[in-house]
Amino acid sequence: MEEKIEVELLNEFYAELAELIGFENAYKIYETYRGLSYTFPMRLYDPKKVAAKIVTRYNGKNASELAREYGYSMRWVLEVLRKERAQKNKGN
CATH class of the missing domain: 1.10.10 (Arc Repressor Mutant, subunit A)
Known part of the structure; x- marks a missing residue:
């Protein structure tokens, strides 16, 4: 992550995610999945x-x-x- 990120300007979703799992992990999710829609299963286990x-x-x-x-x-x-x-x- 070479660019300077202005945390106060984050989209609400990414701000909440960063609060939950840390900014670096939220940024990894952004880089990997941005633009995609996911529905998380209600159950943790298969x-x-x-x-x-x-x-x-x-x-x-x-x-x-x-x-x-x-x-x-x-x-x-x-x-x-x-x-x-x-x-x-x-x-x-």
Whole structure:
């Protein structure tokens, strides 16, 4: 970053971003993604990866704990487990 940046003139988005993650990181994001529109997912974790983790961590009793831990509904966790059982039964 060789040019002098006048921080007080920053676009509101970049000013907030700089406040959150520091100016140099905000500038890197600007340089890499400027002009593009992104929608950030509501969830931090990838649902497919979470489903695989739930299947490996499920002990027969901890579905509600896993739902809370990963921020998914109990219904979703039970559906993941049901599909896994169906897949296993299909293979036998």
